[in-house]
Amino acid sequence: GQQVMQIPQYQHVQEGEDFTTYCNSSTTLSNIQWYKQRPGGHPVFLIQLVKSGEVKKQKRLTFQFGEAKKNSSLHITATQTTDVGTYFCALNDMRFGAGTRLTVKP
Amino acid sequence: NAGVTQTPKFQVLKTGQSMTLQCAQDMNHNSMYWYRQDPGMGLRLIYYSASEGTTDKGEVPNGYNVSRLNKREFSLRLESAAPSQTSVYFCASSEEPHATYEQYFGPGTRLTVT
Numbered sequence: 001g002q003q004v005m006q007i008p009q010y011q012h013v014q015e016g017e018d019f020t021t022y023c024n025s026s027t028t029l030s031n032i033q034w035y036k037q038r039p040g041g042h043p044v045f046l047i048q049l050v051k052s053g054e055v056k057k058q059k060r061l062t063f064q065f066g067e068a069k070k071n072s073s074l075h076i077t078a079t080q081t082t083d084v085g086t087y088f089c090a091l092n093d094m095r096f097g098a099g100t101r102l103t104v105k106p
Numbered sequence: 107n108a109g110v111t112q113t114p115k116f117q118v119l120k121t122g123q124s125m126t127l128q129c130a131q132d133m134n135h136n137s138m139y140w141y142r143q144d145p146g147m148g149l150r151l152i153y154y155s156a157s158e159g160t161t162d163k164g165e166v167p168n169g170y171n172v173s174r175l176n177k178r179e180f181s182l183r184l185e186s187a188a189p190s191q192t193s194v195y196f197c198a199s200s201e202e203p204h205a206t207y208e209q210y211f212g213p214g215t216r217l218t219v220t
Binding site for chain 2 (some may be wrong): 006009035040041050088090093094095098
């Protein structure tokens with residue numbers, strides 16, 4: 001079946017620094033979704049990518065889907081303390097990556 | 107709208123006990139899901155219901171049963187709890203049974219089996 005790897009597992013940054021998490025699949029994907037989970041909370045949908053090479057932005061968040069549709073990234077510019085949480089990718093078979101836990105030092 | 111609700115929020119069971127986790131959604135969604143979340147392992151799909159009257163196994167179904175009681179409600183039953191089932195359980199729903207649809211998650215049930 002599909003294998004999904006999400007890296008890094010943890011990332012600690014100083015407020016204002018950038019952050020990137022990567023999601024890599026062993027097979028070609030039809031789409032990929034990203035979710036954010038605040039500490040003690042539940043996952044919340046952020047975005048879906050469908051097209052090869054697609055780039056979408058939400059304020060300081062930039063999402064990319066690879067040309068081969070096997071990988072994706074989420075980049076946060078100038079992190080803020082409100083960005084703290086775990087970011088998950090979700091594949092088209094409802095399989096989730098293990099997540100990247102982001103902590104931000106004020 | 108309450109979205110997706112789950113009961114209970116917390117539960118402690120002894121090995122061998124049984125219990126049912128309840129989930130309800132008020133968004134008129136067709137599809138509902140049960141996930142478990144363990145540290146460092148993300149979310150793993152236990153069972154899902156594509157539509158009322160149907161249920162299917164996910165990635166980790168062993169030790170669990172589900173019932174889609176009606177369009178709103180989807181319950182998860184542990185017949186004989188084991189310590190390996192200690193986890194946080196999330197219920198989710200989506201409009202349609204396809205991974206192109208956004209999933210809405212409930213607040214979770216934190217289960218400890220001793």
